[in-house]
Amino acid sequence: MSHTIDITKYVALRHEIHKHPELKYEETQTAHLVAITLRDLGYEVTQGVGKTGVIGLLDTGRPGPCIAFRSDMDALPIHELNALPYKSTVDGKMHACGHDGHTASLLCAAEALMQNKAHYKGKIKLIFQPAEEGGAGAKAMIDDGVLENPHVDMIFGYHNRPGFEQGYVFAKPGSAMGGDTSIEIIIKGKGGHAAMPHLARDPIAAAAMFINNVQAAVARQLSPLASGVVTVSSIQAGSRKGINVIPNDCSLTLSIRSDSLATRDLLVAAAEDALKAACLTGACDYEFNLLLDIPALINDAQATDTALNAFKQHMPNQLIEKIDYMPTLGAEDFSFYLQKIPGCYFFIGNGLNTAYLHNPHYDFNDALIPLAKDCYLSLAASLLS
Ligand SMILES: [Zn+2]
Ligand SMILES: [Zn+2]
Numbered sequence: 001m002s003h004t005i006d007i008t009k010y011v012a013l014r015h016e017i018h019k020h021p022e023l024k025y026e027e028t029q030t031a032h033l034v035a036i037t038l039r040d041l042g043y044e045v046t047q048g049v050g051k052t053g054v055i056g057l058l059d060t061g062r063p064g065p066c067i068a069f070r071s072d073m074d075a076l077p078i079h080e081l082n083a084l085p086y087k088s089t090v091d092g093k094m095h096a097c098g099h100d101g102h103t104a105s106l107l108c109a110a111e112a113l114m115q116n117k118a119h120y121k122g123k124i125k126l127i128f129q130p131a132e133e134g135g136a137g138a139k140a141m142i143d144d145g146v147l148e149n150p151h152v153d154m155i156f157g158y159h160n161r162p163g164f165e166q167g168y169v170f171a172k173p174g175s176a177m178g179g180d181t182s183i184e185i186i187i188k189g190k191g192g193h194a195a196m197p198h199l200a201r202d203p204i205a206a207a208a209m210f211i212n213n214v215q216a217a218v219a220r221q222l223s224p225l226a227s228g229v230v231t232v233s234s235i236q237a238g239s240r241k242g243i244n245v246i247p248n249d250c251s252l253t254l255s256i257r258s259d260s261l262a263t264r265d266l267l268v269a270a271a272e273d274a275l276k277a278a279c280l281t282g283a284c285d286y287e288f289n290l291l292l293d294i295p296a297l298i299n300d301a302q303a304t305d306t307a308l309n310a311f312k313q314h315m316p317n318q319l320i321e322k323i324d325y326m327p328t329l330g331a332e333d334f335s336f337y338l339q340k341i342p343g344c345y346f347f348i349g350n351g352l353n354t355a356y357l358h359n360p361h362y363d364f365n366d367a368l369i370p371l372a373k374d375c376y377l378s379l380a381a382s383l384l385s
Helices: 007-019 028-041 099-115 137-143 203-220 261-281 301-314 335-340 368-384
Strands: 044-049 053-059 066-072 123-129 154-162 169-171 174-177 179-188 228-237 249-258 285-294 297-299 320-322 343-351
Touching (some): 007 099, 028 053, 028 099, 028 123, 053 099, 053 137, 099 123, 099 368, 123 137, 137 335, 154 301, 169 301, 179 203, 203 249, 203 261, 261 285, 297 301, 297 343, 301 320, 343 368
Parallel strands (some): 169 320
Antiparallel strands (some): 044 053, 053 123, 179 249, 179 285, 228 249
16 A cells, blocks of 8 residues: 655645536536546546546556446535635535545545556546536436446445544445435416315315325334435415415425335335325325435445455554444435445544534535545555455
8 A cells, every 4th residue: 555645736636626616517627627637647537427527447457356436526506604715716606515525535546546556456447426416427427337348346435424533434334325305296276266265276275285194104104213204395386466366286395315215115105195195185186206316325235344344454543433323314326336336335524523514614624635545545455456
């Protein structure tokens, strides 16, 4: 694992990316920066994968497995409230999830991996994906063939986690993060006079019944030992000016979070049943449309052990733990890769007192750059030596 890396170069690069945040599928400048950095290091670079994604390939020329390391590149539509010298220069856009740091740390690892090329066999594929934040960028890259030519045997990636000690590395085998299913509902009634509901079909009354009944699905149909939640995140109908009007329709959005595909299927079916029942009572029709479906993130048990053992062997001074609880029902589209091939998505503590993810005061902790680099190097040393 010997290498000489100037970490300050990658801290500066992180700050540069932080200054110029780009939203999902618009990461052209970030992708350009990633591509030129990888090319300078000697990687074979492919751009425009999954729209704005970048792949860097290191081929040792010796037979062996192909392992992939993945970072995300997109920022969020949040206005930054930090007073940092490298604060976002774009109003309303900010790297509030640390994808700037994930990108910088994988580029830092890229340099170290290239320096160690002579010690490895097989191939290393570095994946810089777009649109992790609700854009299913991982799926877009898979659809564009990121896991083939050469075929990837195992994949790894990490997310920083505020609220955990800086540098604490942890992973959970099996269900590790939630599934995120977004649904749009339109309840179609029949507009009419507020004083003559019997001549209309009131979609707001049906929506109210649905909202109450859908929570019963979580309370009475889901096992208390499973984790899932249904949130009605928006509702729109009528207008404040039409106080004496029953509107034609009512639209709602649902965010369903789940710890497994079975929980997701149960809650989606239960939500549609509750809607059907409410619409039957209210004599309304409905549409039930799936907008986005990020599956629950299921780590491969063996790949998780492989990763944690590699970290323990090569980073003896670090606090490294296998956990047995799901730290969040938040979603992460790394799950799409794990549906195709084995791998492990692990976490690194961003510090106990740093602002939480997606908060306007959040900032990635630069101390994680060399640490994440060492995690990736440990994996390469264990799997490709
Ligand atoms: Zn995020
Ligand atoms: Zn994130």
